[in-house]
Amino acid sequence: MKMFVCIKQVPDPNTAISKLDPATKRLVRSGVSLVLDPGDESTISAAIKLRDKVGNSELVALSMGPASAQEATRRALAMGVDRAILITDPALAGSDAFSTAQVLAAALKKEGADLIFCSTESTDGYTGMVPGGIAEFLGIPQLTFAREITIEGQKAIIKRVIPKGYQTIESTLPAVITIASGSYEAIYPTMKGIMGAKKKTLTQMSLADLGIAATQVGEAGAHERVLSIGKAEARAAGQIIKDDGNAAQQIAEFLQRYQLL
């Protein structure tokens, strides 16, 4: 089986304080340390687990980004992905979720994928629209918020997280599966994995390789525009429950209200 995992390099959420550029209204990505999206680390881990369970399969990491995103793909290789593809092209700068999905789908079509893993959303942009876009462009089903995945023949069966539990759903292959955050613990690359990563293949693709015109993507092809940016509302003070004998009851009700119980 040919499996793909779509990954992204983002400003390190552990060190960078995200800043928005008032002129471009976009996230500032220069002058901060860039890392493989921690959410993608969990998704990669889920994909590796499944690849090993299914057997006889190849797992490829696919990323779109500047040349510096190589480092993120190397990390995926060190974690255990078999090979990686980086789509990089100067014309891609400023691409929106629509073009990103279009470009990734073109590469996936070219490669021929049976199963495509994505995180639910990236840790920097949080649009959450790319996985759905990929499925749409490829004309295949999308299974979302998976916390458990099994493959049976030509079917994917997932447990899908919903507010009060989970649904079990199945679909035909090929399919896009998004992983529910927190469902898979990220594995660490091992020292041997890191040493072995440089021996694995990392292919670069340009827009020309995918037959996409520069005008369709990037700043020029963007369908979305950020109109304005504003400050988030300050968090309201929390609710303090004084124990007058029925605090436990009140806490339980509070949790129930948010469907946490």
Add this chain to the structure above:
Amino acid sequence: MQSRLKSLPPARVAGNFSNEASQNTRLWRGSIAMVESPHAAHQAQMPVVTDLYNIDMMLSDEERMVRDTVRKFVRERISPIIGEHFEAGTFPRQLIPELAALGLLGMHLDGYGCAGLSAVCYGLACQELEAGDSGIRSFISVQGSLAMFPIFAFGSEEQKQLWLPRMARGEAIGCFGLTEPDTGSDAAHMRTSARRDGSSYILNGSKMWITNGGIADLAVVWAQAEDGIRGFIVERGTPGFSTSDIHRKLSLRASITSELHFDDCRIPATQMLPGVRGMRGPLSCLDEARYGIAWGSTGAARACYEVALEYAKSRIQFERPIAGFQLVQQKLVGMATELVKAQLLSLQLGRLKDSGHIHPVQISLAKRNNVREALHTAREARSILGANGITLEYPISRHMNNLESVFTYEGTDDIHTLIVGQAITGESAFS
């Protein structure tokens, strides 16, 4: 030399006052003088405060990945629990399988299930581990550099096959017995003896201050044999071999330190390390471990500096952050400067080791400088945190106390002074 200097491009220190006023303001704010090249008209970005000399740029992708992976592991798996272990005086044994799975045990050895990391990668890993705790770094140093390395370098093929893969997997833990109750710095005069008896050796004596001793499945023990100092592999459970842990330590509390006792302990002669005789054996192990310590201590220093800097920026006294007081800034700048120096020293030491051109005197110089400065940094950081600095809520006192051991073991600060002193003067001042 002269001609090389002349051919360098005319670098100029910006911040001379011929620049525009706005440029000067920026320089004052950034408080860093940038070297302007003829091609780069704009000022470089302010580097991150824990890497003021952009050493990150001098590392390869692979080296950065090793560092970042170990850093993440330390942040997620070690930092949350280490304070409790320090307080309880216990080593977090449950982490051994995870450290092994990461490939950190014997990471700089090649083959036999080891990862085969470069010296720089090994150093970076030590740096990150010790940013967590010197006790964890000590565990790794002892396992890899003091127990696995002598088997790797001086062991027979059978010994290597038998022990190294298991040790890399964390299924067998090793310790290194050199120091004795009566011989520390003067290890060459050790009393522990190994008497040949047919196809066996009989060991007598005791070893003191042995890291990992109480949990070790095997001890690499150095003893006086008829033909000089020899190394022996002694397995736990061998009759005549026992260990007892040393308690009431106020330093390296999250690490096990033990005594090893040998009372007519008979081991097969095949458990002697055939490849080395004399003090060169233990000393070459110490060179490996000291190398890791030179790097490791910079991690502890960085952790203390980071915490002190954050604290100083947020602690308000006399209606302003204490970071705004000159005396506090002086301490922070001193810490930042020494950190940069120690990092540069470590990296060049690593490059020398990877190129095969390292000399022990270089290791001594770096171990001495970096541990000494880390200890000083920890003490300064402690003072910046005031009363908070003495608690286990912050990592500083823990690092400070740990570094007292690091200052002493693997050659005391004094001994390294004498090693470098002898090397540069040609005069030995040891005895």
